[in-house]
Amino acid sequence: SLIVKAISRLGPVARTGGVRGPHGVRSEGAFLSPLLALLLLLLLNWLHPHPKALKCYKTDSEASNLTLEGCSPDKISCVLHFRIDKSTGARHRGLSNCWNLNDKCGIADCLYTPHSRIEDHGSCCCRTDGCNLMENLRLVTSPPTATTMPSKGGSSQGNRNSTSKSSSNDSGSEGGLFAKGGSDQAASVLLFSLAPVLAICVTVVLGFFLYTRHRERRKSRSESVGLASYPVDNHPFPVGHLSSHIRLKERLATGKFGCVYIGEDAETDQRVAVKVFPPQERGSWLVEQELYSLPEMSHPNILCFIGADQCGQGPDLRLWLVTEYHPLGSAHDYLAGHTVSWIQLLDLAESLSRGLAFLHESSSEKPAIAHRDIKSRNVLIRSDLSCCIADLGLAKKFFQGESIGDVHPQVGTRRYMSPEVLEGAMSFYKDSFLRVDVYSLGLVLWEMLTRCTDAYGAEGVPAYRLPFEAETGSSNPSLSQMQAAVVIERRRPEFPAECQSHQGLSYLRETICCCWDHVPEARLTAACVAERCKALRRLPVSVAAEEARRRQQEEQLADQQAPAVDLQLPQAAVINEASAAASAEELRPLREAEDAV
Template sequence: MIDKGTVKLKLILLVLIFSTCLLNALPTPNLTSETNSDDVPEDVRRAQMDDEIVERDFDDSLVTRAFVNETNGTIYIQPVSEQKEEEDEEPELERRDDSIECDHYDESKCEKLGECSITKEVCHPEKHLKMVGCLAVFAYPDNLTTNSTDEYFPVNRSLIKTMGCMQYQHDTMMDCVDKKKCLQTKLTHAQIGMCCCKTPNCNVLANVMLINPDVHKESDASKGFWQSTPPSGMDGLGGLPIYWVLTTVLGGIFFFAILIALYVLWRCRQRQREEDEKKRRNCESEKTNVMEAGNLPLVDHEVMIEMVETPKELPITDFQLICKGRFGRVFKAKWKSQNGEEKMVAVKKLVDTQKSSFEAEKKIFEGLVSLPRWYANVVQFICAEKMGEEYWIVTEFHERLSLYELLKHNEISVTSCNRIIMSMVDGLQFLHDDRPFFFGHVKRPIIHRDIKSKNILIKTDMTACIADFGLAREYNSNIEKSDLLGQVGTKRYMSPEMLEGATEFTATAFKSMDVYSMGLVMWETINRTKLKSSDVVPEYQMPFQTIGFDPSIGIMRNHVVSKKERPQWRPEVFGQISMSFMAGVAEEMWDPEASARITAGCAFERVWTHVFSLQDCSEGYHSGNSLKDGKGGEDREEERRKNRRNDEMFKYHSKPNKPHPSPDPSLDDCPQLPPIPIITERGIIHNDSPDAEPSIGRNEDQQKEEEPIVEKIFDIATNRLLTREEFEAQEVEEVNTRASTPTPSGTF
């Protein structure tokens, strides 16, 4: 252990060395003294300086002027009496108790009151302001010819702003160039100049002069701080300038404060290391005693961590790559259960940097698994495990892949469009609502935060289910703001308030962002729907595709927020009853104002009612009795139809493998149901190009578009933005530091 006395001695020596270096580095002003200050004691040197000041004052009272005769080189001393006679001829304001008369003018009074003549003003010394002088403030001329060697130029009457007198404390504070003429003191870059003088009526217009900028290249303010002459009356200790003394003292205090802070910090860390070392030795002693007694420790931290991190063996084989990106890959694989049954699953393998995304998705799925039953419009979860250096999420496999893949390679019918929109909005209302339709149980609201066509999977029967919950969060009153406030998701699908960074911390505000994104997905779906046999369906387009691939947040903000742009509908859409209705719902979902958007539950109810009303019309739900009964009979018939729809939806969500109650798209022939993509070892083969080479997931030019931007969290401790991985790694390190501290004896 380091000896405390040795450490203190070293610190004292270090302080002395730094102090000496600082004092040597500071410049010493020139002090006129006949004796060497290094050889004379301080008290004697101060007494000598006081005597010199008294003697100089006495000499000044007798002799103030000396003239040299240029002919013979003799020196003539002017007597005091002659000085007084000259003072009578040319009086100067040198006494502190005298008043002074100056020319007075105020441009503001001239403009407001019409008082434009130059008058006289008398100023008297006041209290601590013992001196008085004259000044003038003027504007620079617009066209000043500077090709002259004259040091000053006269100022025109029209340029005068202010004239008058002023009180001041000391001669040096005025810094006047001439006592009898008002000459500009400093050359400034502003358009206003100032001059001052110290004799009566010295600021008359003829005496007001402007500096020639060619002669005075620098103002007096450019003089070095340390080279300036200390003003009389402003002397500090031993004739040193007071500001020099203050700077030295404050610098020394600041320097010693830093040393003390560093020492305290070092001592705290030293004590912490000593305590940790002491605890470690005590813990080792306790473990040794327990082992010698024939027992094993109850908890071994290292073994416990190893047990958690050891990957499990999953019954998954026959991996086939579907798509890949920067954050991981998705495979089609075969799952073999314990009873020998096999089924196809989708395995998402995330890289080790995506631990936060894996844990968020796992948490959402585990919360849904705890509910009494699974909702059909959310992808079925199987398991989530850490496998080596990767994180695996295993879900149910749907052979039609994502809605993006379906729309990109196929046209769909109106019936298929209705079923897809109805089922994916059904899934969103289930996530958002704490009491969803057709579920019968209370749950916590879930915010997805990355709704897009690539995160919606299509089942064989053309129903949709929502997937990819890496950015999703359960909303409750205890959730931290840092966990939700951030620009996350795919930029193309971000809501206006998310692009602006003006999100309210309420459940309604966060849900409205998902609703906006779902409206864009509905536009994608409707845009690829064949409305009739003669309809020419355009090629697949992403929302705002005209902006380009991978747009920045600034570009999206300009189009979505500033210009309030939205994807444009085909004119043919409004000629088809069902699609026109769906387009109206989508427009209410992407309203610029978050508070004006309809909720997912409201959107689902409208879509659900509309789809079933089309089915009722096609099946002729108007009996003869209801027509005879009039309007009352129609109301009762409508109520019976509504109850029947509710029963069908409840049965669909409560019984596995129950057909969806909406019209069956497999009966359509305009166009027919899209074929199932073929997944091979080399990639995916779609119907639109059966002879083409198999593709893996997506085009290269769309590679960046699929990946959501990285979420960042503001960390108060470090005062900077951290990615979620950095933020959680910091938390894990703190937990490990606390966990590595052995438990004191007697607490088991």
């Protein structure tokens, strides 16, 4: 009841319920009013700090012994009763004690106001430790006030009545808001004692309120992101009006986040790729839109972003992401139907590595980006047989100095998950996410290598297979199958036998093995892989030619009869030795380039 009484004196601020909004919901004032009341209490506590216990001289009932003792919290002044000798006017000390009133009391001086009706005794009061002594007695000649000092022989009831009267009439007393009587003083003391607890509560509640408001505003901004927030230079269609210019034609693919269509501009007949997201995948749509629109995001080996749009309303809402269209399709589709030469293999490998290295790099404007779903289906083949990386729906950007935040580590395609992702032992650092991408890069490079004609002999290139399809015996392995093969057995896809004898393929095989190393810290960076592929470009023509000539000579020798074969063996050995020497000489610049990297 004391707390309620004290808060009620704070005025209507503590009782205000706030202003109702247009929908009948209380606005922020409803939440802030109690906070303002608590803050006002803290301010009052600062202006009126909790006083220390006052010490006054006290006497026994006979006024014989005088001792300095502490007062109770509700006693805020010292009182001295004295007797006046009418004949001589001398004053003699009487009872001394603590008192619960400070109106018209002195500070160090014990002030006494003579009363016309009381001539033989008087009282004075003061407010400092040990001030109620006869030597501190001072006479006040101002007119009498409604406040009466307690008399030596007066009853306790009379004292209480005079105290109550003084408290109620003197609104300008020094006690302030909480110093108007014993009950008010008790409320003040209680509130001052609760001030630290109230301060902690205010801090926690206010912090939670600000955090909640911050999250709501961020969510509101992200959900109301207009397409004009992501200006894209040099795109052929006005941002925000793409759906009125583009007609959807053939469906190309269906994925986890949506469908990809061939789109055609109604005026220019230019073809584009349109990725259509359902409303529930709005988060992925916003992520891709934001990443594609980052400053300095343009790169020849990253899919070119044209714009984004919303089509329809309500349950029919569709979210568009418009990019360049590449007729050759994904690396998965292209490799399944085509083989590649050694030169084409290097084109694919280097361009893919450079695209991933660009994502991983950071600059003053562009953050480092981990793709988190590198696979052959998310790599598109351009008309010049170079690669560009697509599908940034699971990507994570890393701004310098910012925390990683809430990120689920086990995302992506199971077949391409690294050992640390499969067993849930991934470290939450930027480099850890980038190394996961490099592991997946190694598997895609393996897919490309296994479709190279130089990697096989006369039997020809076998049918296209996905990574771990032979090791797990499944075209869609489960998580437990991948954990058993990759984490427990530490298996990796097998290379063609010809990679051992082909100098260039052997070196590329070594690079791939460094990409999918079981220890994340031992893996190469994407930039290093790109430099290795670039260094291999100096060798492929001569090395491949020598390998082809060697295979042709071996086939010719095998077709001859046994005696003839015996006679030709020394010559074949000489040819092979010369070929190996030439290959070693050709690889010397490559080894020097590797040392430089």
